[in-house]
Amino acid sequence: MSYFSFEIVHTSKKSRARVGRIHTPHGIIETPNFVPVGTNGALKAIDSVLVDKLDVQLMFCNTYHLMLQPGPDLIQSAGGLHTFINRKKPIITDSGGFQVFSLMYGGITAELKSSGAKKENNSVLKINEDGVLFRSYRDGSEILLTPESSVQAQKKFGSDIIIPLDELPPFNMNPRKLLNSFERTHRWEKRSLEEHLKTPNNQAMYAVIHGGIDPELRKKSAEIANNQAFDGHAIGGSMGENHEQMFTMLDGLLPHLAYERPIHLLGIGDLKAIMPFVLKGIDTMDSSYPTKCARHGVLFTTQGTVKLMNSKYRDLHEPIDKNCPCHTCTNYTVSYLRHLFKAHELSAYTLASIHNIHFMINYMAEIRSKIMNDEI
Numbered sequence: 001m002s003y004f005s006f007e008i009v010h011t012s013k014k015s016r017a018r019v020g021r022i023h024t025p026h027g028i029i030e031t032p033n034f035v036p037v038g039t040n041g042a043l044k045a046i047d048s049v050l051v052d053k054l055d056v057q058l059m060f061c062n063t064y065h066l067m068l069q070p071g072p073d074l075i076q077s078a079g080g081l082h083t084f085i086n087r088k089k090p091i092i093t094d095s096g097g098f099q100v101f102s103l104m105y106g107g108i109t110a111e112l113k114s115s116g117a118k119k120e121n122n123s124v125l126k127i128n129e130d131g132v133l134f135r136s137y138r139d140g141s142e143i144l145l146t147p148e149s150s151v152q153a154q155k156k157f158g159s160d161i162i163i164p165l166d167e168l169p170p171f172n173m174n175p176r177k178l179l180n181s182f183e184r185t186h187r188w189e190k191r192s193l194e195e196h197l198k199t200p201n202n203q204a205m206y207a208v209i210h211g212g213i214d215p216e217l218r219k220k221s222a223e224i225a226n227n228q229a230f231d232g233h234a235i236g237g238s239m240g241e242n243h244e245q246m247f248t249m250l251d252g253l254l255p256h257l258a259y260e261r262p263i264h265l266l267g268i269g270d271l272k273a274i275m276p277f278v279l280k281g282i283d284t285m286d287s288s289y290p291t292k293c294a295r296h297g298v299l300f301t302t303q304g305t306v307k308l309m310n311s312k313y314r315d316l317h318e319p320i321d322k323n324c325p326c327h328t329c330t331n332y333t334v335s336y337l338r339h340l341f342k343a344h345e346l347s348a349y350t351l352a353s354i355h356n357i358h359f360m361i362n363y364m365a366e367i368r369s370k371i372m373n374d375e376i
């Protein structure tokens with residue numbers, strides 16, 4: 001279709017890494033690229049104008065949060081998410097399912113300790129073929145999230161890339177239950193695609209690839225997605241207990257995904273994982289990691305991380321990185337930033353986040369240039 005396309009500019013001679021351009025109605029996303037998470041329609045501590053200046057080409061927003069506050073109707077009445085938050089470049093939203101199921105199973109850390117049993121007092125009331133019924137954490141009201149209602153919310157947002165509703169099963173769910181969840185997820189995704197295609201609205205929809213760490217299920221999920229009119233892939237579901245299991249799963253899965261569609265990896269983008277992802281052929285990945293680190297005073301540099309609270313930085317009257325052209329490094333020293341953190345000044349979070357996002361965007365640009373030169 002004309003409003004969305006993926007152009008592969010160069011494939012490395014050394015790996016499966018590729019440089020591409022995703023064309024959307026709000027501009028081009030150069031890939032591989034990092035996608036920062038602005039849960040509530042804002043990167044934490046950085047406003048949309050600054051995000052734009054940092055050249056963030058794709059921003060990830062969470063349907064679950066925006067659906068509960070301020071709500072899809074209000075965002076639509078403002079002219080859509082781009083107008084509401086004053087962002088001119090592309091936006092991707094998820095289905096809301098991830099947060100609903102994370103609340104149910106208690107997130108990734110707790111998940112690894114559980115046997116997939118439901119948490120007591122969880123906010124999920126019922127899951128069936130229709131969708132998932134949950135209780136709003138804001139006002140206690142009951143909300144039924146269905147494949148159709150999630151797509152409709154994302155239509156009202158007008159995000160460039162939308163995601164179908166899926167179930168996030170816990171990592172160690174028993175195989176029979178996992179298979180049931182897998183099959184229902186793909187039925188939900190098919191319904192989502194049908195709902196989306198009724199009114200495409202210049203939006204693209206990525207399929208979510210499931211199957212946990214079972215290579216056969218992952219392959220099957222890829223085949224199901226390839227055979228439907230999705231515009232891209234988003235690798236989701238449980239990815240294992242550690243990076244090693246995740247990388248093994250990806251090595252098995254990636255050759256099966258339709259090559260001409262962009263591949264996104266949902267929710268993981270720490271510095272150690274990015275290079276392996278790129279070498280395996282992943283095009284984009286979203287994570288709140290750089291902004292979260294920034295708010296804890298952990299800053300990225302080419303020489304490793306700077307933990308501002310460490311006393312050795314008390315009188316370091318130099319920028320975080322002398323070669324970094326970002327607003328923070330151009331104007332402020334490590335000693336002053338450390339002081340801001342210690343004094344709980346709010347500008348500390350903004351200045352640290354600006355530097356870390358700048359670092360990630362710059363890091364991805366360097367990776368693209370290395371692929372173009374067949375260095376990686």
Ligand SMILES: [Zn+2]
Nearest residue numbers: 324326329355
């Ligand atoms: Zn900087």
